Amino acid sequence: MVRVLSLVVSAGLFAPILLAQRMPVDTSYQQPFRPFFHYTPQANWINDPNGLVxxxxxxxxxxxxNPQGTKWGHMSWGHAISRDLVHWQELPVAIPEAGPVMIFSGSCVVDKANSSGFGSDGRPPMVAIFTGHQPSNQSQYLAYSNDKGRTWTRYGTQPVLDLNKKDFRDPKVFxxxxxxxxVMVTVLSPERKALFxxxxxxxxxxxxxxxxxDVPTKTSGKAAPAIGGxxxxxxxxxxxxxxxxxxxxVLLLSVGSGAAAGGSGMEYYVGQFDGxxxxxxxxxxxARPIDWGKDYYAAVTFNNMPMRGNRGAISIGWMNNWQYATDTPTRSFRGAMSMPRELRLTKQATGYELRQRPVQELKSLLGPAFQWAGFDQGALNQSLTDNGFSSDTYQLTLDLEATKAEAGVRLCxxxxxxxxxxxxxIRQLLYVDRTRSGQVAFAKDFPGRxxxxxxxxxxxxxxxxxxxxxxxxxxxxxxxVTLTNQIFPVPNSRGIQFFGDGLRSAxxxxVEPIWK
Incomplete structure (x- = not known):
């Protein structure tokens, strides 16, 4: 099967490119490790979410x-759309690599006042701001669309911002x-600096x-320790x-190593911004971890969101870790996005803390609930069998009383x-242990608690x-607190077993699949 993707670009270095892609044999959504309610492309590699808008x-x-394979390379901007943040439709590649320039991470805005002059027929353009990567240089480029992101035109052949540096990337614009x-915030990656x-x-x-x-605050005169990487x-x-x-x-940052669970991860700072x-x-x-699991990276928030009362921002992250991202045991695709999350803050004695919740729109995927309260272990497991619950995609809610013994659930x-x-x-620790979660031997850093x-x-x-x-x-x-982790169990691993005497309700x- 050959899939042909084409798009509109300007002349010069970024001449029109036609991608002829030979798809792997199995591109169905029935593969053993294909997520049912997380976004994945039909085929090939994905990593960081970009340009959420x-x-x-x-x-x-x-x-x-990577439109050409299941490993990192030929970096381009893939594209999907949704009307409800739940069901996604994959579109052709939006912005492909061009000659020696790969298309790294960036953002997308709606230029309502047409300040860029890219708009036409009185409609605001969508403008993408992204890093053009070459082996010895990273700089920031523009592209724009006047048809709701279906085709894109590059703004010239030169960057709009270039520091003549090798690691100057990932612009977020709003x-x-x-x-x-x-405003643009971007990073000098190895120097651990955010530039505005x-x-x-x-x-x-x-x-x-x-x-x-290394920059102290105006009030304390002290610099803030960071996670690392x-x-x-x-x-x-x-x-x-x-x-x-x-x-x-809130300043969100992804760190390439030294995160809470090891390897890559995310951290955040709370403060003030004067424009x-x-x-x-x-x-x-x-710096506080955003997620304590092994697989949450590069999350960014949507621009131009509709009015949502006092609801928070919406983010999506990449569910993977650079320690083993290219080795996970999937077939025709590699990589998945997290569920969309709503971000808010709470004020605590120790300062402001981030709160993350699955977006309300995900409730549309939930089926009827099986509930228990005041149960013993045998009765609860018998209830699962009697009701014929055998789904391998589900939402489980637990209420635990903090007794002296550990309590929780064994899944899959x-x-x-x-x-x-x-x-x-005793230690007041919540944990996820995937040491025996299925396929774990493909990378030494994958199994763990x-x-x-x-x-x-x-x-x-x-x-x-x-x-x-x-x-x-x-x-x-x-x-x-959130913990996000990949697992790769065999298809018949559907057992659920509760343990500990602290369980009070479940x-x-x-969860219904998002793919038709």
């Missing part, structure tokens, strides 16, 4: 994509209404600020603080494999666990 009733998900200008630029037309950029962990894929977003009218700015630069709050003495079980989600009340500190609330721990065919996403205490609901 809402426009004209469509959510756009662009992403790093409109700052109080300042009436565009402003523009009135998306073409000409002026540097306005810098943030790094290079910085990538920054995002700067203003979030509501629950229970108040206050809003704070020119970001200053962290004095209480943010350390058969005679010799299981994934364990449990709580250790990954934990996060979680304190009981009124003596209880509440868990919401989303199980797909190759992943487990855990949300604890209403999004206070509910399980099947």
């Amino acid at each position: 809402y426009f004209d009733s469509e959510y756009h998900l662009f992403y790093q994509h 409109w700052h209404e109080p300042s009436q200008h565009w 630029y402003t523009s009135t037309n998306l073409k000409n950029w002026t540097r306005s600020g810098e943030f790094s962990t 290079i910085w990538e894929c920054p995002d700067l977003v203003e979030l509501p603080v629950e229970g108040s009218m206050e809003r704070k700015w 020119r630069t970001f200053v962290r709050d004095p209480a943010t003495t350390v 079980r058969n005679t010799d494999q299981e994934t364990v989600v449990g709580y250790d009340p 990954f934990a996060a500190p979680v304190k009981p609330q009124n003596g209880r721990i509440s868990l919401q666990i989303w199980v797909d065919r190759s992943s487990v996403e855990v949300f604890a205490n209403d999004g206070q 509910s399980i609901r099947p």
Whole structure:
């Protein structure tokens, strides 16, 4: 099967490119590890989400994509759209590599006032800002679309921002209404610096600020320790603080190594943004992990979101880890996106903390619930059998009382494999153990037990666990902590077993597939 993809580009270096792609034999959505409710491309490699934007009733998900194989390379922007953040339609490649220039991460905006001059017929253009990568240089380019992202035209052949550096990448651009200008935050990756630029037309950029962990705050005079590793894929977003009218700015960063569970991961800082630069709050003495699992990276938020009351921003991340991303045991595709999450802040004695929850739209996928309360272990397992529950994709909610013994659930079980989600009340740690989760030997850094500190609330721990065919996403205490992990169990591993005497209630609901 040959799939032909074409797009409109300007002349010169970025001449029109026709991609003839020979698809692998099996591109169905019935493969053993194909997620049922997480986005994956029909075929080939994906990593970082790019250019998340809402426009004209469509959510756009662009992403790093290799149209030619299941390994990293030939980086281009893949493209999918959705009307509900749940069901996705894959479109042809949006922006392919051009000659020696690969298309790295970036963002997309809707230029409502046509400040760029790219619009036509009185309609605002979509403008993509991305890193053009060459072996010795990374710089920032523009492309624009006047047909809702279906075709793209490059803005000339030269970058709009070039520092003549090898590792200057991943621009996140947004409109700052109080300042009436565009803002770009990008990173000097190995230097662990975030740079800020402003523009009135998306073409000409002026540097306005810098943030790094070596820069002290104005109030404390101290620098903030960080997790470690290079910085990538920054995002700067203003979030509501629950229970108040206050809003704070959050700088999200991906780190290439040294994350909470080892390898790549994400961290965040809370602070103020004046339209020119970001200053962290004095209480943010350390960078906080965004996710404590092994597989959550490069998450960014949607631009141009419709009014949602006081709801928070929406983000999507890449469910993988650079320690083994190219070796995961899938077939015609490799890589998946996380569920969309709503981001908010809470104010605690130790400062502002991020809260992440699955978006409300995912409820449309949930089937009827099986519920228990005040049960013993045998009765609960018998209830599962009697009701004929055999789905391998489901949402499980648990209410645990923090007694002296560990409690939790063993998921995706058969005679010799299981994934364990449990709580250790002595150490006050929530953990996911995938040591025996199925196929684990493809990389030495894959098996393991990954934990996060979680304190009981009124003596209880509440868990919401989303199980797909190759992943487990855990949300604890209403999004206070998340752990995202891939798993690769054999297809018949559908057993569910609860353990510990701290279980107080449980509910399980099947999750319908998003693919038709």
